[in-house]
Amino acid sequence: MKKHSARVAPLSACNSPVLTLTRVEGNSCICNHCETGKVGTRLPFGTAAVRATSNSWILGGAELEDHHPASPALAETHNEVNGPSSQWFWKQSIAQMKKCSWGIVVILCVCSSWSGSTQLAKSTLSRFDAPLTLTWFSTNWNFLFFPIYYVGYIIKSDEKQSPKQKYQECCRFFGDSGLTLKAFFTKAAPFGVLWTLTNYLYLHAIKKINTTDVSALFCCNKAFVFLLSWIVLRDKFMGVRIVAAIFAIAGIVMMTYADGFHSHSVIGIALVVGSASMSALYKVLFKLLLGSASFGEAALFLSVLGMFNVLLVTCIPIILYFTKVEYxxxxxxxxxxxxxxFSVLQLTFNILVNFGIAITYPTLISCGIVLSVPVNAVVDHYTSEIVFNSVRVIAIVIIGLGFFLLLLPEDWDVYIIKLLTRLKVQKKEESDGNVTTGTALQIRSCTTRPSFAH
Incomplete structure (x- = not known):
């Protein structure tokens, strides 16, 4: 049995509009020190970046640099001790720079794939008015998750396993018996339903309102994840995240007001909020019922969702076709x-969101999601008749601000206090140094002043 902590994993995120998995444990490619072989992030909020390792090495190196050995023997000892720490420091710096560089690439790819899939969905639905059929068609591409993962595994891993061996290993995620019929219906089918509802409501909302409003409102799903994880998973209470949730709700109300509470826009906004709620429920239930997953297990789980879609959801588009609802x-x-x-871009987005944390920080991936809002706004400005009045702009800014507040790590206030304390100490040291220097100058001037006494 897996142990479940009372936290929502991070980034899982969001898939097809954004349903990603939750915390993914396993490969140690993210960080070699600390618990970070975990592919996850604190999902609801944006993801928690990996912890930094202890600073004792760095402090030790700094202390040694301040000491100047007086003899060749001491100098040799100094170089032997300081060398490894200096090399470690530079290796860590290079690794951090590399992850940040990859982060920029991932941000651009996430932003372009997410905004591109939203715009293509809008164009597709204008010519093919069948959102549920489009959801079914794109979800079938989830079959490719496990094959794509296995190809990457073969390229990167030194230990080669056959596809059957790797499949059997990843099947342990569903229990000791593997992927049985019972496990399929109890552990995969509920998430397949939530996946389908999330995507269907999102696509149906695109028919009602513009893509800018849809992408902005869907960012509220992180606020919903926090609220659910706080209530259901007993996640840590954070005042700043409550403020972020209030911002999200205020942005929803203002977005509705921007169009004058017309029935058409109200329905569209309600559909997006419903989609964001289903996405949040998906993430929280995944953490509650299934816990964490390695990269391979996550890939297999997403492929199983594709299998569920083919076996059990196929009948719904057929029924809608013959009843002329989606004809x-x-x-x-x-x-x-x-x-x-649309399906390729959505698959690309899901791959980046679920597995991009292997090469960069989860927070950067979340930034790529929220940056898709201004991209959609620019496209809508030139392709549709959207009116960016002050209320709509303020609503988008408030939702974006709430989204970024949810990306703050749990101990962000501790870092702020430490930073302020350090600045205060440095300022005090500088002022004390100035006073000491001034006193020394006064003493020197008094001793060098000529005496006129007779």
Whole structure:
């Protein structure tokens, strides 16, 4: 049995509009020191970056540098002690710079894939009015998760396992018996339903309102994750995240007010909020019921969701077709290029969100999601008749601010206090140094002053 901590894993995120997995444990490629072989982040809030290792090495190196050995023997000893710490420091600095550089690339890829899939969904639905069929079609591509992971495993890993061996190893995630029929219906099917609802409500909302409002409102899902994790998982209470949740709710109300509470826009906003709520419920339930997963287990789980989609969801688009709810005259008129383009971008986005933390920080991945809002705004400005009045702009800014507040680590206030204390100590030392210097100058001037006494 896996032990479940009372925390929501981070980034899992969000998939198809943003359903990612929660905390993923396993490979130690993220950090070699501390618990960081964990592929996860504190999901609801944006993800917790990996912890820094102890500073004792760095402080030790600094102390040694301040000491100047007086003899060759001491100098040799100094170099032997200081050398490893200096090399370790530079290796860590290079590693951090590399992760930040990869982070910039991942941010751009996440932003472009997320905003691109949203815009393609808008174009597709204008010619193919079948949001549930589009959801079903794109979810079928989840089958590719495990094969893509296995190819990456073969390239990176020194220990080679056959696909069957790797599959059996990852199946342990579902229990000692593996992926049985019972495990499929109890551990995978509920999340398949939530996945489908999240995507369907998101796509249906795109039919009602513009993509800028949809992408901005969906960012509220992190606030919903925090509220659910605080209530259900007994996650740590943080005042700043309560403020972020209030910002998210205020942004939703202002977004509704921006269009004058028209029924069309109210329905669209309600659909997006419902999609964000389903995404949050997906993440919290994953953490509560399944706990954590390695990269391979996460890939297999997402592929199993694709299997669920084919076996149990296929009948729904068929029923909607014959009842003329989602009907198209002929298969030749289906915009296959748009459908495939949307599915590819969505698959790319899900891969980056779930597995991008292997090469960069989860917080940077979350930034890529929120940056898609201004990208969609620019596209909507030139392609639609959206009106960016002051209320809509303020609502988007408030939601974005709440999103970034949720990215703060749990102990952010401790870092602020330490920083302020350090600045205060440095200022005091500088003032004491100035006073000492001034006193020394006064004494020197008194001793050098000529005497006129007779």
């Amino acid at each position: 198209w005259s002929s298969f030749e008129k289906i915009p296959w290029c748009l459908l495939c383009g």
